[in-house]
Amino acid sequence: MTVTIAEELLLLAYSEDEGKQLVSSTQLDPALCGAILAELAVNDRIELSDKTVTVKDRAPLGDDELDGVLDRIAAEGRERKPVWWVQKLMSGKPRRRLLTRLVERGVLAEQRGKVLGIFTTTRWPEADGSVEANVRERVASALAGADPDPRTAVLIALLHAAKIDRKVFPGASKERVKQIAEGAWAADAVAKTIAAINAAMMAAVTSAAVAAASTAATS
Numbered sequence: 723m724t725v726t727i728a729e730e731l732l733l734l735a736y737s738e739d740e741g742k743q744l745v746s747s748t749q750l751d752p753a754l755c756g757a758i759l760a761e762l763a764v765n766d767r768i769e770l771s772d773k774t775v776t777v778k779d780r781a782p783l784g785d786d787e788l789d790g791v792l793d794r795i796a797a798e799g800r801e802r803k804p805v806w807w808v809q810k811l812m813s814g815k816p817r818r819r820l821l822t823r824l825v826e827r828g829v830l831a832e833q834r835g836k837v838l839g840i841f842t843t844t845r846w847p848e849a850d851g852s853v854e855a856n857v858r859e860r861v862a863s864a865l866a867g868a869d870p871d872p873r874t875a876v877l878i879a880l881l882h883a884a885k886i887d888r889k890v891f892p893g894a895s896k897e898r899v900k901q902i903a904e905g906a907w908a909a910d911a912v913a914k915t916i917a918a919i920n921a922a923m924m925a926a927v928t929s930a931a932v933a934a935a936s937t938a939a940t941s
Contacts, residue, residue: 723827723853726785727764727877728757729820733829733854734861734881734890741833741847744889752926753884754820755811756919758791759804760876763915767792770918774801787816787823804922812926821846829853858890865894870902872915879903879916883923 725733735750736743743750759775762768765783769776777796782789791811795802802810824830824846831849836842848854861878864870870878881887882903887894903920905913 723829725824725829725853725857726757726788726820727761727873727880728754728787728816729824730857730877731757731880731884731886732817732820732824733848733857735884735886736830736846738848738851738854741830741845745884745886748927749884749886751812751817752808752923753880753886754817755808755926756804756883756923757876757880758788758811758816759807759922760880760915760919761788761873762792762795764872764876768795770804770915772918772921773803775804775807776801787820804918805925808922808926825849862891862894864902865891865898867898875902875905876916876919879905879920880923883920883927 731754735745735753759768759770762783763770765788767777767779767781767783767788769778775795777792780792780796782792794810795807821830822832825832829848829850830846833845833847834842835845857877860874861881864874864878878887878899879902881890882899887899891899903916905916
């Protein structure tokens, strides 16, 4: 089964048995939107730099989420920074859509409940563990020293930026994670993509954290 980088990130960001989120939304959501941009870049649909996101090829990839974002970038009247697009995509709340899509494909299950009989909660435990197992195997191989393909490198960089890597791969070498996350090994195009996504992630996480703190202070 083919899944996107964003979906791979989601599978690793939720505990397998209980389906609980492993990191805060202020960390996960920017990483998820960064994954969407990165996948378009890896597939040569856009080019990412610190300052701009540029469309290279408008041909659809055959994925509704990715193609929808590509169309939005192409339709934008001016060039925008990656962080602008990460924040723009976050406002559309893609996480729920992608989780639901994984449920529809039989990868996850959706379990709803209530806390204290009042607050509604949703968990997303695995229904088919083979998809995540394949992702884990690919990432673990790269962390053990194998040369990662661009998709795997981008995924590792996103896991590191969102602080998911230590929760999912606690025994991995910090030096190896950092090497891949910084794109030191990669061809120029992939390294630029990783650098742009890392910068956008940091800015978006900071912005989200400040907004959350401001909301808490005024409530």
